[in-house]
Amino acid sequence: MAHVNAKPLGGKIFTTPVLLLLAGAAIGVFFLSVRYAHGIGAVSNLSDYMPWGIWKVLNVIVGAALVCGGYACAFTVYVFNQGHYHRYVRPALLLSLLGYSFAGLSLFYDVGRYWGLFNFMIPKYWQANSVLFEVGLCVMTYICVLCLEIAPAIIEKFLHGDGRLAQLLYKFYRLLDRFLFLIISFGILLPTMHQSGLGGLAVVMGQKISPLWQSPLVSLHHLVSCIAMGYGCVIVTELMVSEDYKIESHLAILSKLAKVMSRFMFVFLVLRLSEVLRTGAILQAFTPSVDSLSFWAEMVLIFGSIWLVRNDAARIVPRNIFLGSCLTMAAGSLYRINVYIIGFHPAPNVSYFPSVPELSISLGMICLQLALFITIIKTFPIIALERR
Amino acid sequence: MKNKSRRQFVKTIAAAGAGVLAAPLVSAKTAVAAKFRGRRDRDMGMLYDATMCIGCRSCEVACKQANRKPTEYDADGIWDAPKDLSAKTLTLVKLYKDDTAQSFVKRQCMHCVDPACVSGCPTSAMVKQPNGAVTWNADACVGCRYCQMGCPFNIPKYEFDSAYGRIVKCELCANNGYLEKGFTACSKACPTGAILFGRQKELLRTAKERIRDNPGRYVEKIYGEWDSGGTGVLYLASVPFERLGFPELPEYSSARISEGIQHTIYQHMIAPILIYFGLAFVAFRNTRSAHKQKED
Ligand code: SF4
Ligand code: SF4
Numbered sequence: 001m002a003h004v005n006a007k008p009l010g011g012k013i014f015t016t017p018v019l020l021l022l023a024g025a026a027i028g029v030f031f032l033s034v035r036y037a038h039g040i041g042a043v044s045n046l047s048d049y050m051p052w053g054i055w056k057v058l059n060v061i062v063g064a065a066l067v068c069g070g071y072a073c074a075f076t077v078y079v080f081n082q083g084h085y086h087r088y089v090r091p092a093l094l095l096s097l098l099g100y101s102f103a104g105l106s107l108f109y110d111v112g113r114y115w116g117l118f119n120f121m122i123p124k125y126w127q128a129n130s131v132l133f134e135v136g137l138c139v140m141t142y143i144c145v146l147c148l149e150i151a152p153a154i155i156e157k158f159l160h161g162d163g164r165l166a167q168l169l170y171k172f173y174r175l176l177d178r179f180l181f182l183i184i185s186f187g188i189l190l191p192t193m194h195q196s197g198l199g200g201l202a203v204v205m206g207q208k209i210s211p212l213w214q215s216p217l218v219s220l221h222h223l224v225s226c227i228a229m230g231y232g233c234v235i236v237t238e239l240m241v242s243e244d245y246k247i248e249s250h251l252a253i254l255s256k257l258a259k260v261m262s263r264f265m266f267v268f269l270v271l272r273l274s275e276v277l278r279t280g281a282i283l284q285a286f287t288p289s290v291d292s293l294s295f296w297a298e299m300v301l302i303f304g305s306i307w308l309v310r311n312d313a314a315r316i317v318p319r320n321i322f323l324g325s326c327l328t329m330a331a332g333s334l335y336r337i338n339v340y341i342i343g344f345h346p347a348p349n350v351s352y353f354p355s356v357p358e359l360s361i362s363l364g365m366i367c368l369q370l371a372l373f374i375t376i377i378k379t380f381p382i383i384a385l386e387r388r
Numbered sequence: 389m390k391n392k393s394r395r396q397f398v399k400t401i402a403a404a405g406a407g408v409l410a411a412p413l414v415s416a417k418t419a420v421a422a423k424f425r426g427r428r429d430r431d432m433g434m435l436y437d438a439t440m441c442i443g444c445r446s447c448e449v450a451c452k453q454a455n456r457k458p459t460e461y462d463a464d465g466i467w468d469a470p471k472d473l474s475a476k477t478l479t480l481v482k483l484y485k486d487d488t489a490q491s492f493v494k495r496q497c498m499h500c501v502d503p504a505c506v507s508g509c510p511t512s513a514m515v516k517q518p519n520g521a522v523t524w525n526a527d528a529c530v531g532c533r534y535c536q537m538g539c540p541f542n543i544p545k546y547e548f549d550s551a552y553g554r555i556v557k558c559e560l561c562a563n564n565g566y567l568e569k570g571f572t573a574c575s576k577a578c579p580t581g582a583i584l585f586g587r588q589k590e591l592l593r594t595a596k597e598r599i600r601d602n603p604g605r606y607v608e609k610i611y612g613e614w615d616s617g618g619t620g621v622l623y624l625a626s627v628p629f630e631r632l633g634f635p636e637l638p639e640y641s642s643a644r645i646s647e648g649i650q651h652t653i654y655q656h657m658i659a660p661i662l663i664y665f666g667l668a669f670v671a672f673r674n675t676r677s678a679h680k681q682k683e684d
């Protein structure tokens with residue numbers, strides 16, 4: 001792990017953006033206290049017909065997909081042996097760890113009986129037929145794996161010095177480095193399982209989900225798109241926090257990453273289109289409705305994300321890479337919202353739009369996550385820096 | 389190396405896709421038959437004959453009493469007038485009316501033979517009991533509301549107005565002591581015999597006899613005989629079931645598709661374990677070559 005020259009970014013921690021983010025988080029926490037005192041109905045527009053809203057779909061399902069860059073990068077670096085992407089592994093892992101932890105945290109206010117969440121760890125309650133059980137267990141294990149994967153970055157900060165503790169840490173560090181391949185393999189297997197599982201959740205909802213999105217292949221659609229989203233998120237982070245892309249050689253690597261991203265988006269597009277053609281659901285996309293509008297919006301986003309980084313000439317412009325990555329993330333997110341909210345029709349004339357307190361909680365949690373991310377990259381060696 | 393791994397990758401995706409696609413399609417119907425053979429003989433259920441129902445709502449009252457559920461008042465504050473099933477109302481009689489026909493229809497949990505709610509529940513809180521009732525266990529439930537998302541009839545309700553909400557649904561009176569005594573509160577209360585309680589096999593036979601002996605009285609369908617893999621509560625009516633608010637469902641439960649995929653991928657955990665060791669091998673080789681490069 002040590003062959004990337006990562007350094008803390010340094011600088012003041014409580015800058016204006018961070019303070020603003022914390023303010024956003026505070027509003028969320030206020031409404032959370034209302035939720036815990038008076039129940040989910042007091043702050044949200046959730047109902048018996050629309051029991052899953054943005055908390056589950058945005059903060060958990062979309063959130064986990066956006067931050068699976070740790071998975072996508074580990075896959076590229078260690079399986080496809082593309083070592084030159086190595087510098088992205090750490091930021092991606094940190095994004096993943098934070099993202100997954102917050103997805104897990106979100107469950108504690110989204111589910112009605114949060115104290116029961118520990119039942120996931122009690123074998124007598126296990127339910128192997130349930131996709132949700134599989135996802136839950138995989139995510140919990142994966143968070144532990146991510147901690148191990150990111151541990152070297154944290155330990156590195158405390159290695160200098162020659163006390164007993166430093167020596168012990170060094171031993172642990174060596175051990176991790178030695179058996180990294182065992183941990184990494186888990187770090188690839190588990191996300192493959194739960195990212196497809198996050199799509200597989202839809203299957204049991206059967207005909208309640210519009211045929212524009214329902215499919216026996218829905219897990220595969222989720223899996224392929226989440227990898228692209230993970231790359232997108234890593235690219236955007238890199239362009240925003242590091243100035244290194246101004247060095248030509250780094251831009252070249254970034255553009256290769258964008259290429260892989262668009263390949264996955266292309267596979268996603270082909271899979272989605274062939275499925276709606278196979279089932280004939282495409283016809284529904286030509287009748288005016290919210291569903292068809294959202295379907296085409298998704299298609300436009302997918303197509304745009306591929307178009308922006310279509311060839312080497314386009315991929316050498318940082319703005320194209322940035323926008324292409326943003327569109328990729330947007331396309332994947334809209335796809336997930338389409339599956340679980342917009343395309344979900346439990347009965348005629350049922351509609352759902354999140355309430356203000358519900359949105360505040362969702363956004364507050366995202367703010368908190370960003371504030372933490374910024375603080376950590378300032379304090380710990382995560383981002384690779386060539387020149388300062 | 390690069391081209392090879394890309395080709396390999398595409399191949400893997402294609403293979404996985406084909407497997408996932410084919411597995412549920414070939415096995416869904418046969419899986420239903422195999423898994424549920426015999427359940428109809430054992431399981432208890434109800435037969436509701438809409439043509440015999442007079443809309444007196446005695447069953448609603450009896451159900452509320454049996455389950456100790458509060459009144460849902462109308463605007464005047466005197467009538468118990470729920471508009472829909474809710475966490476306070478486990479069964480409801482609705483009236484369908486158009487120019488030519490009218491029919492009452494009683495709704496409650498269908499006690500599916502292959503329930504989607506049970507299949508999805510991550511912590512075994514929803515359980516299909518050996519006697520056919522689909523019940524809920526407060527200690528196990530995490531309140532994820534996946535059962536609500538899965539149920540094709542939108543039956544499970546959640547107490548959104550409570551800080552410690554529970555899932556509420558008709559449990560075929562298994563939760564309130566009536567089922568042990570050999571009947572359900574609603575069927576017992578019905579003055580016309582429109583709700584029969586009994587073994588599903590016999591209820592099915594009765595339903596078929598009624599259709600045969602009374603030509604023209606019923607639409608030629610027993611709702612629940614096959615719908616969504618079959619349901620424990622069966623319906624006879626004179627008005628087509630879509631108009632009474634029943635969804636048109638395939639002959640198998642969505643749980644069969646979901647579990648079909650799940651079991652194909654995770655059978656005995658063989659595939660995940662093999663993949664793990666494959667990954668570990670590749671990662672081992674690649675990290676080692678990276679270390680070597682660094683040393684050189
Ligand atoms: S009707 Fe719904 S709640 Fe009742 S058993 Fe069937 S799936 Fe479960
Ligand atoms: S809400 Fe409770 S009963 Fe329903 S699926 Fe979740 S854990 Fe199971």
Ligand code: SF4
Nearest residue numbers: 451479558561572574
């Ligand atoms: S079976 Fe029992 S719980 Fe279900 S509707 Fe009838 S009285 Fe109510």
